[in-house]
Amino acid sequence: RKEVEQDPGPFNVPEGATVAFNCTYSNSASQSFFWYRQDCRKEPKLLMSVYSSGNEDGRFTAQLNRASQYISLLIRDSKLSDSATYLCVVIGMTYNQGGKLIFGQGTELSVKP
């Protein structure tokens, strides 16, 4: 089983749609969680961190369910510019965890006019 697994995608949605991405992680001791965005042929960039209480940034809402080891990202009112691959990221738990990110394989989103 992969340490971090995401919806396989791709997701093709019309502008204005609401879309949700799901991610599960295998290590129950993991402490830090993130969503990164990667545009085609570009580097990943941090979209938002994910907190236990959930957090929202404009049209984006991230949720964490520790009991189910599940992370979600909700995008409301999708824009064409939201088209990208969304990467679920978990901080790996080994010695001195120090920023060792473990990436899911990514879920591609394509927003159409």
Add this chain to the structure above:
Amino acid sequence: DADVTQTPRNRITKTGKRIMLECSQTKGHDRMYWYRQDPGLGLRLIYYSFDVKDINKGEISDGYSVSRQAQAKFSLSLESAIPNQTALYFCATSDSRAGETQYFGPGTRLLVL
């Protein structure tokens, strides 16, 4: 100017050749990382360094070596390139004093024939 730069951006080489990928950063971060990205597999950690002269193996270090001679530079070497090392390589940095966000370079596309 970009904070994290990688050279070369694209490289074609032949099996058995030694090549080096360079990463430089102007962010003043102490931690640096090398990842490779393959379709359907997400990003996987090759090596990471928490400070000058500190080197740690990641998930897939076989066939690679790294050097961290200065805080701002982290180089990745393929001693004898093989075709399954064809991938997109990313360098990343983070600041141990400022959380776990990693900042990625633009990537190097490597093709091993």
